[in-house]
Every structure is written in structure tokens, then in C-alpha cells.
Amino acid sequence: MQEHKIKKLEDTSVLILGIPGPGLIGTISTTYIVNALKMKLIGEIENSPASIVFIDNGQIVGPVRIYQKGKIFAILSDIPIDYDNAISFIESVMGFSKKHNIDLIIFTSGIHVPERNISNLKTYGLGTYEKLDKLLYDNEIPKFLSGVISGPDATILTQLKNSTIPTIVLHTECNYFFPDPDAAMQTIRTVSRIIKTKIDLTEFKRQIDYLRLQNRQLMEDTLNVLQAQKESQSSPPQIYK
Amino acid sequence: MSDSSSFIGKLMSPVLDNDFSDDFVHRELIPLSHLKEKQASLILEMDLPLVDKKNIEVRSSKNYLIIKAKLTKTFCVSRGSTVTEFDYFKKTIKLPNNANTKQISAKFMNGILRITIPKVTIGKKIPIE
Numbered sequence: 611m612q613e614h615k616i617k618k619l620e621d622t623s624v625l626i627l628g629i630p631g632p633g634l635i636g637t638i639s640t641t642y643i644v645n646a647l648k649m650k651l652i653g654e655i656e657n658s659p660a661s662i663v664f665i666d667n668g669q670i671v672g673p674v675r676i677y678q679k680g681k682i683f684a685i686l687s688d689i690p691i692d693y694d695n696a697i698s699f700i701e702s703v704m705g706f707s708k709k710h711n712i713d714l715i716i717f718t719s720g721i722h723v724p725e726r727n728i729s730n731l732k733t734y735g736l737g738t739y740e741k742l743d744k745l746l747y748d749n750e751i752p753k754f755l756s757g758v759i760s761g762p763d764a765t766i767l768t769q770l771k772n773s774t775i776p777t778i779v780l781h782t783e784c785n786y787f788f789p790d791p792d793a794a795m796q797t798i799r800t801v802s803r804i805i806k807t808k809i810d811l812t813e814f815k816r817q818i819d820y821l822r823l824q825n826r827q828l829m830e831d832t833l834n835v836l837q838a839q840k841e842s843q844s845s846p847p848q849i850y851k
Numbered sequence: 852m853s854d855s856s857s858f859i860g861k862l863m864s865p866v867l868d869n870d871f872s873d874d875f876v877h878r879e880l881i882p883l884s885h886l887k888e889k890q891a892s893l894i895l896e897m898d899l900p901l902v903d904k905k906n907i908e909v910r911s912s913k914n915y916l917i918i919k920a921k922l923t924k925t926f927c928v929s930r931g932s933t934v935t936e937f938d939y940f941k942k943t944i945k946l947p948n949n950a951n952t953k954q955i956s957a958k959f960m961n962g963i964l965r966i967t968i969p970k971v972t973i974g975k976k977i978p979i980e
Contacts, residue, residue, distance in 0.1 A: 728961050787885040788898040788963065822900035822962065823926055826883050 622681065622713040624805050627703060629687040630832040631763055633784030634825050635720035638794035640686045643801060646809045649677035649684055655702045662689060674699070676706065682805060683710065688828065690835040696765035707775050715770065715777040716804060718797050719763050721754075722786035731796040733782040738771045742778055749803045754781055761836050778804070787833065789825040791818045879941040880926070882918070893950065893968040899940055901926065904959045909966065911952045916944045918964065949973070 628640025643649075654672035664671045673689040685706070691699050707715060721734065734754035735746040746753055759767060763779075770777040780800055784793035795814055802809040814821075883898040899907065899920050906921040920940040928935045946952060951969040958965045 785963070787896070788883050792961075819900040819962070820926075822898060823880075826880075826898075829883060 623711055624682050625703075625707055625710075625712045625715045626682070626684040626801060626805075627715055627717045628684070629699075629719075629762070629766075630690045630828055631761070631836075632720035632722055632786040633782075633788065633790030633793050634829055634832065635782055635784055635790065635794050635797055636718040637686065637688065637828065638789065638791055638821055638825065639718050639797040639801065640684055642794070642798055642814050643809060644677045644684050644686060646813070647679050647682065647807065649679040649682070652676050652678045655685065655687075655699065655706070664688070682807065683712065690828075690832040691762045691766075692835045692838070693762060693765065696762040697769065700766045700769040704769065704773050704775060712775060715775055716801055717763075717766065717770065717777060717779045718801065719779065719781050720784035720786070720790065720793055720797075721757070721781040723783040724785075726783040726785075728792050731783045731793055733780050733796055733800040735800075736767075736779040736781070738773075738777045742776055745778065745804065749800070751780070751800060751804075754779070787829075789822045789829050791821040794821075878935050878937055879939045880922075880937045882920075882940045882942055884942060884944075891970055891972075893947070893970065895944065895966040895968065897940075897942065897964040897966070898962065899959070899964050900962045902940065902962065907957075907959060907964060909955075909957050909964075911946070911955055914946045914948075914950075914952075916946055916955070916966070916968075918942050918944070918966075920964075 626640055626643060628636035628638075630637045651671075653676040655674035655676065656672070662673050664673065674685065674687045677684040677686065685703055687699075703715075706712075733751060735749075735751035736754040737743055737746060743753065759781075767777075767779060770779075780797055782793045782797045782800070784790040791814070795811060795818075798809055798811065798814070885896045887894045887896070895916075897918060901922045901924060902920045903923055906923070908917075908919045910917045910919075918941070922938055922940070926937045928937070946968065949970045951971045954969045956967050958967075
């Protein structure tokens with residue numbers, strides 16, 4: 611691991627990164643954080659991984675957008691990032707981070723736990739620098755000790771690990787195959803603790819069923835991307851026993 | 852660039868019944884589902900948000916499994932001037948030949964329907980001397 615000086619959190623510029631993945635944890639949680647904190651749309655990642663735009667009130671809006679409120683930034687993708695586009699996507703994210711002096715990236719994702727306890731979901735953390743372990747400890751986030759991460763998350767993590775920007779990856783126990791707002795809510799709570807900003811979850815709780823309904827198509831598209839990658843890959847080597 | 856997170860707000864907010872537009876289309880939603888094969892059974896999971904257990908109907912007919920579930924509220928999706936209303940989830944699944952249709956069981960928890968389809972055991976146990 612590389613050595614890196616971590617600033618005090620009050621002086622830190624944080625980037626929250628949410629992309630579609632297992633249970634759509636990254637997308638659902640980051641979307642809500644952007645909405646709850648009333649973050650402003652400040653730009654887009656232009657080399658988006660797919661030829662798609664949204665039209666909102668006659669305005670063209672890209673699928674990978676950048677939001678800001680004070681020192682908190684968020685990059686949110688509404689389309690799955692496939693293996694072919696993962697590197698260019700994360701290079702754009704790192705380019706943006708360097709340009710805006712981001713001190714900490716929080717990458718939100720999910721990990722499949724079939725028999726999880728929905729009333730006591732856990733979020734595990736992984737830092738790219740040793741000093742981030744203290745941040746995890748201070749926020750009562752158990753460390754992701756062993757396991758395998760595959761798909762675009764793995765590519766993104768590899769790039770972030772080799773970069774100079776400290777990154778925390780949050781993996782929340784989730785249902786891999788269906789949109790999982792309960793797990794996303796746990797992620798929001800964890801992010802809220804890290805960034806020391808209160809996020810009201812009242813509206814989120816009210817919309818849980820609708821979030822599951824509205825995100826069905828995105829979940830299906832995401833699984834297709836993850837499945838395509840799974841089929842093209844051989845089994846990962848067994849590192850941990 | 853937009854000056855607020857209004858776009859996000861629109862993505863987050865559900866469109867409830869009796870909204871605008873007079874061009875309504877009534878359709879059934881196809882639930883997200885996932886099939887997992889175990890040694891002695893098949894496990895079919897279905898995501899059924901906005902559904903009460905009492906409003907789910909699981910029926911097996913010949914080689915098919917039909918799942919129908921009524922939503923507690925009408926779910927509407929608007930595209931342009933067209934609003935599509937959804938009142939039901941419905942999915943028909945063809946069962947494999949080795950499914951034991953008489954022993955199918957179902958459980959509904961946290962909005963997920965889990966159907967266990969045991970496989971028919973073919974052959975006889977061979978004793979080892």
C-alpha cells in the first residue's frame with residue numbers, strides 16, 4: 611500500500627461514486643444522496659459508456675452526471691459500465707478528481723449475501739491506503755477482509771488502487787439480482803457518517819417499493835452486462851482459503 | 852447545465868394513479884426473477900414490491916407455473932402523453948421435465964416470492980456391498 615497524508619475530514623473534498631452493480635446499491639444510494647442534499651448538476655462525464663441521453667424539460671442530459679454541493683461531489687451513472695468501458699470511465703473520474711482536488715473517493719457498491727438479515731445489514735469497507743483504516747474504524751465500518759470482487763468493480767478498484775487519490779470502497783450486503791433499496795439505505799447511513807452530513811431518510815423509506823419497481827429495467831440491463839462478463843471470464847483464482 | 856437536482860427528483864418520485872393525461876394503457880408488469888438450480892430442487896425467486904401476500908396466486912398447470920400478484924396501488928409510467936397503468940404482476944414459466952409439480956412450495960418474505968420446485972428422483976438406490 612502507498613503512503614499518503616489524509617486531511618482532516620472537515621477540510622476534505624469528497625467524491626461519492628455510484629454506478630449500477632449488484633442490487634443497484636451504488637445508483638440508488640447516490641441518487642438519493644444527490645436528491646436529499648440538493649446537490650447541483652455541474653457537468654457530465656463525456657465519454658459515456660453508451661450512446662444514450664435523457665431528455666428532461668427539453669434539455670439533453672447525459673447518463674453519467676456530476677453533482678456538487680460545497681466540498682461534496684457525486685458522480686452518478688444511470689447506465690451499467692461494461693468491461694470495455696470501465697477503464698476509460700474510471701480514467702475520466704480520476705481526471706475530474708485531480709482537477710478538483712478531491713481528497714477522498716467513496717465508491718458505493720453491493721455484495722451478494724443470499725441469507726442476509728434485512729434488519730441488520732452490514733456495510734464492509736476497503737481502503738486503498740493504510741491510513742484509511744482509521745477512518746473505517748472511527749465510523750464503525752468493518753473491514754472487507756477476504757473474498758473476490760469481479761466485473762467492472764474490479765477494474766475500477768484496480769485503477770483506483772494504483773492512483774494517488776485515497777479511496778474507500780463500501781460493499782453492503784444485498785440481493786444481487788433485484789434492486790435492493792434496504793441495502794442502499796444502509797449505504798446512505800454509512801456515507802452520511804463518513805461525510806459527517808445528516809441525510810434524512812424519511813422520503814427514501816416512503817419510496818422503497820417504488821424504487822424497486824422503477825429500477826427493474828436498469829437492474830435487468832446491469833445483470834446482462836455482469837452476466838456477459840461472467841461468461842467471457844474463466845473462474846477467478848482461489849487466493850483465500 | 853441545470854441549476855438543481857430536479858432531474859434526479861423526477862427519477863426518484865413515483866407517478867401515482869390519477870395523474871395527468873387521458874391516454875391510458877393498462878398492462879401487466881413482468882416481475883424480475885432469478886432461477887437457481889440446486890442438487891435436489893430448483894429455487895425460483897421473484898421480486899414483487901408493492902404486493903401483499905394475500906394477493907399472490909401461484910398456480911401450476913401441466914408443465915407451466917403461473918404467478919399473478921395484484922399491486923396494492925396502481926403503478927403508472929408516463930412517456931410523453933401516454934400513461935401506462937399497471938395493476939398486476941404476471942409471469943408464466945415453463946417447468947422442466949424433471950420438476951415434481953405435486954411438491955412445489957412457496958414462501959413470501961420482504962417482497963420476494965421464493966418458490967421451491969423439487970426435482971423428481973429418477974432411478975433407484977444401489978446398495979454398496
